[in-house]
Amino acid sequence: MVAFELAIQDTGGIAVAARLGVDRVELCSALALGGVTPSQALIEAAVGHPGMPPVHVLIRPRAGGFDYPADEAALMVREVRHAVAAGAAGVVVGGLRDGRVDTALIARTVEAAGGAAVTFHRAFDGLADPVAGLDVLAGLGVCRILTAGGPGTVAAGLAGLAALVRAAAGRIEIMAGGGVRPELVAGLVGTGVAAVHASAKRIVPDPVAVELGAAARAGATGREGTDEQLAGLILDAVRAARGLGSFAPADRVV
Incomplete structure (x- = not known):
């Protein structure tokens, strides 16, 4: 069965994920930066x-690339332990060294995950040799890419997704993500992936009166939040592709 994973970053996204009944969530902060580690309180919420x-x-301790020095790597390992202790079912990580x-x-x-899913x-899409990287990750006990x-x-x-599914041969799950839209889901499911991942973002009007940084200018028009209608349409497409029909709660306009 193909799963739908929704990436969320705030309490609004938490509520959307619960209402829609998605299969799992990736919880982070700052999706506009590609996502960074959320606070402990947000994990608990x-x-x-x-x-x-x-x-x-x-x-993910910061924005930018995935080559982490020793101090950042140590911080990531501690964050893994904290997330699992807070009740997370799994963690999402990545790290590269010279393209590997x-x-x-x-x-x-x-x-550090102690049996929780990893x-x-x-970062996988930055590998010089994805198939070799897949083999390494499967051998390390990673459950999903x-x-x-x-x-x-x-x-x-x-x-590329279909080729990775063939190379994985059931040893590790391949999850499709990056620009997922409802009309793409059937084709993605057709590649044999185990899951589809999307953030379903929309802009929430929320201007600020003061400049807070290079990426937060005064007068900015809004921030990103989870679009429940778009997330629901993607979920419908996943369920239709796996033969379960659609799902439209009363408070969602389709």
């Missing part, structure tokens, strides 16, 4: 929310 699906916490998987970091992450995020099938979006990565 997500895990404790009534009707919440399994929560998988993004562990940072095996030391990922091995430490898997150990997903390797889209998030990928667009290449460095672009899923719309251009169908062949």
